[in-house]
Amino acid sequence: MTVLITGASRGIGAGLAAQYKAAGHEVFGTGRSPMADIQLDVTHPEDHTAMAAALGDRAVDLLVCNAGVYLDKGDRFDDGYGADLWAHSFATNVTGVFLTIQAMLPHLRRAQSPKIAIISSQMASSELAPGGSYIYRASKAAVLNLGRNIATDLEPERIAVGIYHPGWVQTDMGGDSAAITVEEAVAGLVDRFADLDMAKTGCFETWDGRVHPY
DSSP states (O other): EEEEEEEEHHHHHHHHHHHHHHHOOOOEEEEESTTSEEEETTTTHHHHHHHHHHHTTTTOOEEOOOOOOOOOOOOOOOOOHHHHHHHHHIIIIIHHHHHHHHHHHHHHHTTTSEEEEEEEEOOOOOOOOOOOHHHHHHHHHHHHHHHHHHHHGGGGGTOOOEEOOOOOOOOOTTTTOOOOOOHHHHHHHHHHHOOOOOOTTTTTEEETTOOOOO
């Protein structure tokens, strides 16, 4: 199996890449660092073009859209949430996912049972609305909506799309007090991706297999 994971230089992305490599799969991890397998800033269209060219005529069996930012953590309603944070967050968390999928479509179409996994968050849920983190919540809600609509459009091509909450994970983004380790999140997500098929396309699930409220 050939797997491409965006945002694979650290945290969940790096953990997923290591897990799939250990299992013997061909893995391409992207990142902004020159040390990444494929250098990719998801906000740059030209990087997506270069990534697709670097893969040549390879089939991609699993595309994991993991790259993301959380720039408004701790911002105050009265004086925070600057327009620049909105623009950069949506460029990364939403447009970046779309551009990645768009660039990888020819490679996914070459696979026998292609899958796309989009990492969103429980903070995307409209039913769970505790307030705060407006930019991050809005961007993750947008990518949830994006993923479900892409699932509809790609269903005739038999490309399965799943959207996932990875858990509150002990990463730079999640913090040291988060509920689960990277290893726990990765193990659960790998199981979720393995279970993804056309019967589940468009799903929004948690890392441990529960259906997440929208």
